[in-house]
Amino acid sequence: MNRYLFGLCSFIFFADCLCAQTDSTKLLDQVIVKAFAYEKPLQQVAASVAVVGRKDLERFTNISFLPALNTVPGVRMEERSPGSFRLSIRGSSLRSPFGIRNVKFYWNGLPLTDGGGNTYLNLLDFSAVRQMEVIKGPGGSLYGAGMGGVLLLTPPALAGNEVQLTATAGSYGLQRYQLNATTSIGNTKANIQYARQQSDGYRQQTALRRDALNLNLQFSLTGRSVLRWTNFYSDLYYQTPGGLTKAQYEQDPRQARSATPSLPGAIEQQAAVYNKTFYSGLMLDHEWNTAWFTTAGVFGSATDFKNPAINNYEVRKEINWGARVENQYHYAGLVKADFTFGGEFQFFNSSIKNYQNLQGFAGDLQFSDELTSSSALLFAQGEISLPADILLTLGASGNVLTYQFARNSITPAIEQVRNFDPVLIPRAALLKNFNEHVAAHASISKGFSPPTLAEVRPSTNNYNDSLRAETGINYEIGVRGTFLKYFSFDVALYSLQLDETIVVRQINSADYFVNAGSTSQLGAELMLGYARQFQTVGLKIWSSYTRNAFTFNRYFKNQQDFSYKYLPGVAPHVLVTGVDIKMKNGFYADITSNYTDAIPLNDSNSDFAPGYFVVGARLGFALTLKKNPIDFWIAVDNATDQQYSLGNDLNANSGRYYNAAPGRNYALGVSLKRVDF
Numbered sequence: 001m002n003r004y005l006f007g008l009c010s011f012i013f014f015a016d017c018l019c020a021q022t023d024s025t026k027l028l029d030q031v032i033v034k035a036f037a038y039e040k041p042l043q044q045v046a047a048s049v050a051v052v053g054r055k056d057l058e059r060f061t062n063i064s065f066l067p068a069l070n071t072v073p074g075v076r077m078e079e080r081s082p083g084s085f086r087l088s089i090r091g092s093s094l095r096s097p098f099g100i101r102n103v104k105f106y107w108n109g110l111p112l113t114d115g116g117g118n119t120y121l122n123l124l125d126f127s128a129v130r131q132m133e134v135i136k137g138p139g140g141s142l143y144g145a146g147m148g149g150v151l152l153l154t155p156p157a158l159a160g161n162e163v164q165l166t167a168t169a170g171s172y173g174l175q176r177y178q179l180n181a182t183t184s185i186g187n188t189k190a191n192i193q194y195a196r197q198q199s200d201g202y203r204q205q206t207a208l209r210r211d212a213l214n215l216n217l218q219f220s221l222t223g224r225s226v227l228r229w230t231n232f233y234s235d236l237y238y239q240t241p242g243g244l245t246k247a248q249y250e251q252d253p254r255q256a257r258s259a260t261p262s263l264p265g266a267i268e269q270q271a272a273v274y275n276k277t278f279y280s281g282l283m284l285d286h287e288w289n290t291a292w293f294t295t296a297g298v299f300g301s302a303t304d305f306k307n308p309a310i311n312n313y314e315v316r317k318e319i320n321w322g323a324r325v326e327n328q329y330h331y332a333g334l335v336k337a338d339f340t341f342g343g344e345f346q347f348f349n350s351s352i353k354n355y356q357n358l359q360g361f362a363g364d365l366q367f368s369d370e371l372t373s374s375s376a377l378l379f380a381q382g383e384i385s386l387p388a389d390i391l392l393t394l395g396a397s398g399n400v401l402t403y404q405f406a407r408n409s410i411t412p413a414i415e416q417v418r419n420f421d422p423v424l425i426p427r428a429a430l431l432k433n434f435n436e437h438v439a440a441h442a443s444i445s446k447g448f449s450p451p452t453l454a455e456v457r458p459s460t461n462n463y464n465d466s467l468r469a470e471t472g473i474n475y476e477i478g479v480r481g482t483f484l485k486y487f488s489f490d491v492a493l494y495s496l497q498l499d500e501t502i503v504v505r506q507i508n509s510a511d512y513f514v515n516a517g518s519t520s521q522l523g524a525e526l527m528l529g530y531a532r533q534f535q536t537v538g539l540k541i542w543s544s545y546t547r548n549a550f551t552f553n554r555y556f557k558n559q560q561d562f563s564y565k566y567l568p569g570v571a572p573h574v575l576v577t578g579v580d581i582k583m584k585n586g587f588y589a590d591i592t593s594n595y596t597d598a599i600p601l602n603d604s605n606s607d608f609a610p611g612y613f614v615v616g617a618r619l620g621f622a623l624t625l626k627k628n629p630i631d632f633w634i635a636v637d638n639a640t641d642q643q644y645s646l647g648n649d650l651n652a653n654s655g656r657y658y659n660a661a662p663g664r665n666y667a668l669g670v671s672l673k674r675v676d677f
Helices: 002-022 246-251
Strands: 049-052 075-081 084-089 103-107 131-136 149-154 162-170 174-185 188-199 208-220 225-239 272-287 292-308 313-332 336-357 362-386 390-407 414-433 438-449 470-483 487-499 502-507 510-515 519-533 537-552 573-583 587-596 612-625 628-637 665-675
Touching (some): 084 103, 313 362
Parallel strands (some): 103 149
Antiparallel strands (some): 075 084, 131 149, 162 174, 174 188, 188 208, 208 225, 225 272, 292 313, 313 336, 336 362, 390 414, 414 438, 470 487, 502 510, 519 537, 537 573, 573 587, 587 612, 612 628
């Protein structure tokens, strides 16, 4: 790794010397974020926040958010098969054998994470998101329950009149087509998108098909009121191949899980996920005067979910709805201050039926359950400007949560109600501006993460009423800024001491969850960037480094002492580096490398997934004909043809940990845009 860093620094020095004769200096662009309520420059936010913009997303093959999110220090997104994603922020995937949990998502200002604690990020097409803001660490003072962090997703901008058509084709049967249209008529702005993506997959039983339709409308009601309406419908199907043992993975990483004497294989059972979801949200932004501003919104979604799996055939009908209100007040008296207060409510109902899986068809009914959750939070936050250019932030939220469970497949039916104790989640932070280029921040925040409905009623089909919520305190310091005009940096150190850590275990290839005592999560995150515009070329070089020191504290399992073992699913070291070159004649190149250290796969640390180093690149040519942009590109992923597992099944039975990532693969694409039609 030291040679790797030395090579990066040498390249920066060489490029600077080579092009210094033609320098036309350009300062780094200022990034505006909405994290913790207020739109402000990133440097003025007293928290660890990263922004993944459209340019960051489009450095790769334009089919997934995964490679762009994995450039952010402290963030790991995994893919067990196309469409099957997991995401962790400053933590492991111990709670996510599938899906995304313990991270709160907001879509255009409204919750995308459902009331059961799960997020179907795979429903969103790649083009549906213009920007991602990643808030790392507990954000409960404003966003409620969740230990890992918060992601704020922004849909495409509503401006101008334009039509865009993109097409992508690549290895393993990859095809993607997308049509995007934006128009403005009077006080109304609209954007509609349709995208279809499909592939055969790298492994057996990994085909994917998704049709996604998005509609975003904006109405200017008065000079001070704007109504926003966001909708999407996705029809998603993807196959699930199952994990491999080490011997199977080394022999043929492309195979699906095979049958055993007691269980059939993934192909025989036609293991897959069918997900049809409609989501709609309506928001009103109103400016009462120059000091008061209110945003109020309602949202709802309906999901039809089917999952023929190895053990059974699950059918779920989910209804999710809620509301969020946020008020902001700007005080400009003796001291300047901004205050935010409001609330959020969410209701979720899931009807779950499990049948026998008869080779991809539903057989006899095994269980019929109904789960319901109701959650609410009230929040308040103040940002006060103090002398010496110091900003003090104080915030807190009060949270209540109720789960209801009913098993209707037996007589008499079993009904249980669980009311979690009300929880206060405070946060305090300081930001010190040393000058216009450098600022430091420090914070203390409490985290609270109750078990999700998928954890209290896991794939063992048994309801666990005793699973306790995770709690913890996060301490953090950081500094970010720019120097010598061309260099930027963002450094953060944190310590999260977690109690009642929830971990996954398996029995007969079915998941269940337990509380594993306490864990210590110490981390360091570093982002370095160099950006310079010359007369004929723009050059950007960046690198992100993550150091994770995550261990159990006191933890006993089956009379074995696993205290101070590493947390499964967490790589101790991750280093990602990129080089972006853009020529004035339209040619560009984006090159990315990712080094990930060996990852422990079980609580005992007896098995590790080997570390890997992968390289990818995208080369393209962009031009404008009569104000109409055209972009042609070709990309390669895993150029070194590295064999590695991108999504590991932790604590898996019989060592079935491994889900192989694709080998060397290619994609090419074209984007045509017509503007001002």
